[in-house]
Structures are given as C-alpha cells and as structure tokens.
Amino acid sequence: MVSTFQNYTRYLVIILFALFLAACETVPKDTASSSSTSSSSSSSSSTAAVEIQDGVYVGSDTVEMLAIDVPDRIFFAYDSHSLTKAAQNTLEKQAKWLKANGSVTIAIEGHADERGTREYNLALGDRRANAAKDYLMTQGISSSRVTTISFGKERPVNSGSNKKAWAQNRRSVTVRTN
Amino acid sequence: MKRLLVCLFPLILFTNISFAIIEIDITEGNREPLPLAISEFFHDNNQEIIDKKITENIRTVISDDLERSGLFSSIDDKAFIQTNRAMHLKPRFADWRLIKAQGLLTGELAIEDDRLRVEFRLWDTFAEKEIEGLVLITTIDNWRRISHMIADKIYERLTGEEGYFDTRIVYVAEEGPKNKRIKKLAIMDQDGANHKFLTSGKELVLTPRFNPVRQEITYLSYFKNLPRVYLLNIQTGIQEVVGDFPGMTFAPRFSPDGGKIIMSLAREGNSDLYVMDLTNRVVERLTDSPAIDTSPSYSPDGKKITFNSDRGGSQQIYVMDSNGRNQKRISKQGGNYATPVWSPRGDLIAFTKFYQGQYFIGVMRTDGSGERLLTENWYQEAPSWSSNGRVLIFYRETKANDAGDGHSSSIWSIDLTGFNERKIITPVDASDPSWSKLIQ
DSSP: OHHHHHHHHHHHHHHHHHHHSOOOOOTTTTTTHHHHHTTTTTOOOOOOOEEHHHHHHOOTOOOOOEEEEEEEEEOOOOOOOOOOOOHHHHHHHHHHHHHHHOOEEEEEEOOSSSSSHHHHHHHHHHHHHHHHHHHHTTTOOOGGGGEEEETSSSSOOOOOOOOOHHHHSSEEEEOOOO | OOOOEEEEOOOOOOOOSSOOOOOOOSSSSSSSEEEEOOOOOBBBHHHHHHHHHHHHHHHHHHHHHHTTTTTTOOOGGOSSSSSSSGGTSOOOOOHHHHHOEEEEEEEEEEEETTTTEEEEEETTTTTEEEEHHHHHHHGGGHHHHHHHHHHHHHHHHHHOOOOSSSSSEEEEEEEEEEOOEEEEEEEEEEOOOOOEEEEOOOSSSEEEEEEEEEEEEEEOGGGOOOOEEEEEETTTOOOOEEOSSSSSSEEEEEOOSEEEEEEEEEEEEEEEEEEEEETOOOOOEEEEEEOOOEEEEEESSSSEEEEEOTTSOOEEEEEEEEEEEEEEOOOOSSSSSEEEEEEETTSSEEEEETTEEEEEEEEHHHSSSSEHHHHHHEEEEEEETTTTTTTEEEEEEEOOOOOOOOOOOEEEEETTTTTEEEOOOOSEEEEEEEEEEOOO
16 A cells, blocks of 8 residues: 555655756646645635645535544545544544444545546545545454445535645545445 | 448449649648538439438538548638539539639439439549549438548548548536536537437446447446446447446446457555456456556557556556556656557557646657647546547536636547647537547
8 A cells, every 4th residue: 555655756756857857846746735735824715724734634614423523524635545643533433433333334435636537536536435444444343334435536525626625525435324 | 329321332433543732741730721612512403402401411511520620621602603513524623723722522412212312523623633532322311421421531532541520429418516417428420410318317427438349338337336337339228337346447448349348446445457358258457556557548459558557656657568568657758647548540649647737638659759748728638539540539627716616528629730629519518528430
C-alpha cells in the first residue's frame, strides 16, 4: 500500500525532474495539493477558521452523524488515501459504534474531487474506501459487515470548483446498509 | 437500432486514371480550405423526392460533413453560373473555375421500385476531368447515410485518406446538478443526427466504448449499486454483465478484433488490468502492481497495450505486450498523464495530460517521443480517435462557481494538426465520447 515510500519516490522523481529542467518554476505533480495547502486561508470562505490543513478538509460543514459523536466521513489530501490522525479518530469512533451495535452493516463510499480523469478517480475512490475499511478491520470490525463502493468523482457533495469544494469531496463516507 | 439496409452497388465505377490537380495534404495544419461546388442532384420531378426535400438534404449533409473537416469550403449555390442538368454529363469547367471551385459535385436521383438510386460524379475543374463517381442504391429514408458515404468518397479522393463521416458517436448524456447528475448512454451520427438515448438514467453509467467490429458497446454501469462492466447490443438493446468479478470492474475497451474486453478490476483498494475473452469467457490477469493500473487500450494489431499507472508515484503512461510482459513507462515530459488511446493507424497514442493546473489533450509516438499538445483547458479528458486517425473527440468541462452553478460538459473535436477545434452539439450535456469505425 502506500506510502511513505511512494511519496518518497514521488519527491525523488520531482526533484530529478526539477534538476533536469533547471528553469522550471513549479513542480508538476503536486500543484493541486500544494496550492490547496498553502492558500486555504486566502480562499474566499468567509469563516476565519482554518478549514483545510495539509490539503485535508478539517471542517464539519458536510459531515453527518451516524450516532451521537460518530461522524460519517473522513477526508483525504489530493490524490492520497492516507488516513490523517483525525480520520483515524473518526474511524475509531465508528468502530466503537459498530461494536456496540453488532447487527449494523455498512458500506463505505469512496469519493474523489473533480480534478482528475474519470477512470483514475474510480480507482482512487476504491483505494480510499478500502483504506477506511482496512482501518475498521484493525479495530476489530469483521470484514463481512463492511462493503465498499467507489463513486470516483461522480457524486460530489459540494458542486463548486474551488479548493474547499474539492477538499470536501475527497472523502469516504460510511453509510448504514441495514 | 434500425437494421441498416444499404446496398452499395458500384455499378458504374468511372475511370480514375486522370491525375488530379486538386489534392490535399492533411498532415499540413491550418491550410486554406479547398473550395468545392456541391450542386443539388437532379431528378425527373419526382414528387416523393420533392416532398421529402431529398435533394436539399443530401446537399446539406455532404457540404456540412466536408466543411466540418476544416479541409473544404462549400461555395454558395447562388454563385453557380451553370445550373442545368447538362453539368452532370459534362460541366462547363470554365464557369466553375470562374467562381473559384476547384472541385464540382454533380448527381442524379431516381426512385426505382421504392428504392432511392443516387448517382454522383466528382469533377476536377482544372484538369477538366471526372475523378470519382458511383451509383448507390438504398431505401428512400436512408438518404442521410448515402450522403455521408458520398462525403467519405469525396474526402478519400481528395485527401488520399479514408473518410470518417459514415460513423457514429456513443457518449454519456448528462443532466441535473453536479451532485445529483443523471447520466444516460446516448448514440448519434457523427454530425449529431439520429440522436437516441440507450439507457433510462436510472443507473449511473460511464465510459461507453464501441466494439470495432460489431454493433455493440461496453460500458460501466452502477446497476444494483455494483459497478461492473457491461455489454450492450445496440440492435437488440440486450445488456449483460461482463464476467463475474469479486469487485468493481471499470475502464473497459474492446480488442481490435472485438473479441476481448480489457479492463481494470479493483480489489481491496488495488486496481489491476485484466482481459476477458468474450467467446470462452476466460479471464487473464495482465498486471500485478500495488499501484493503480487503469485506462487500457490495445494497439491496432492487438500486440501491445497502453495503460495508465501511478506505480512510479504519479500518473504516467505505460506500454506492455498484450500478455502483460515488458511493461515500461513512455511518458516523460513532466506533469501527469492519463487515458492513453492507441491511434487506429498505430503510430501515435493520444492522451490527457495535466500540468500546473491545466488539462491538455495531446499525442505522442508509441515510444513516448514527439509529444505534441493539441489543446489546453481548465478541464478536458478522454480522447477518442476517428476511424482514420486524423481527428480526436474528447470532452471538456467548464468550472462551476462557488455556488456550484455554471458547470457544463460538452464534446469537442480537434484535428491531429491541432487546428479545427469544434464543439459537437448535443441535446444535453455530454461526456465520455467514443467514436465508431466506419459503419459496415
């Protein structure tokens, strides 16, 4: 699976590329994520609170509750399926709730933002849903209770074309199936 | 789909011996379109032809096809000096040269035994010779296809390349707000005529692709919330799921012989490439990397496959043998690459590239050299080749505002030269276009 290694090689590639094109001012791959990290405060959102950290949405605007204090979704950085601390925290709450409600079955929907090709985003959504599922399994939830489905970029929660919308759309959502 | 009743009778294949002065090198970009005089075809005052406006319609379809190619212009018939029927036998070439027509199309129509007989001749007004001619016989209502075939013949004669007008486009028709988008499969002639929806919109459907040899489409459907690759027979309307896979199958495409489907299978967060033989249903796994492998496309000889993978840390284009061996990266110019599609001529791979927040449609040689970007925009992807490998269609989206409005999606075409970019008009928003081969 991922990642530090992959990220590491990615940066290596980028550094090599930057060396190769000495005049090049921006690195190719990470334009979207790096810009979303750096300019979250300058985006047009009216709230003063930081809503995007390291490319990951940390607000609560779109979040719904499966039960009291059990958020239904986690958020991801651009083109990433790594679980942030906050995501792990949310999944731990979901696991606890699932343990307390042993008959509940769930589907985890993986979603991507609109900045990427359709087919790749289907695969990326599948990665994200499975990253969440894997974490629930490490928390003792049986895989038989969890299905996954990727919607790629087909079902955004925020229809805007801005950094906040994209960050809100890079998500996996846990929904009850019974 | 109506059964296509076209009899193509080359009863009179006029001599082709003359050397033509008019010829177009279509590898050369942005040239002046070649002026053609396309006359209305003559007939003996046939009432049915008059009632159905067949003469006007045929002329319109032919000149629209040729003009849209960007290679030809159609001279306004008000400028025509010679208008009598004699022109079909022997034009007064000087009259046509005077109005700057380099080529002249004449024809005759008749209805015989309830069938439409169309005879046409293409004249080189400078060489003063007939350079192409054919008789086509069909059902009366098939005048549109006959027109496309004539346009194809003219294109072929004047460019030396196969035409691409008698073709269709299957695509995803989109309606509604972005977060509740309704998507249906739709099919139309290459010029937008004969538009028809193929699915109801109840299920999310994506990425339809034509079978190169049969009236069949493969696509992704979310039927019963199980995203799987499906087959749809266009003539019967029968749909069936392809194979029995333990996870999402997606990004399907046919092999050049139409007998196999290559696609991605996502399992436990990992997408790899598989191929299924449609005859014996045997499935073969082609890639086995922990990365995303998707968007596969065969070379026209079926020996190679190009695909998209992020195994090196970013999305790039790879090529491998059709059995999965010798996988190697070919995209090298910096930025991310996706949706590689092998040209029907075999020499190029079209792709989507994203670099510094912009999206490009481009082409490169099959070893990754000679990259050329044809068009740049805020978002565009998914190129599909014309049957002759000279034109690409793709879809483009506009940016939504912060309220989520202002978003649209449409299909565009562009020549391999990077010129002649055009929007293809569809009744509703459109994405994921796939262009058929010439209809058999």
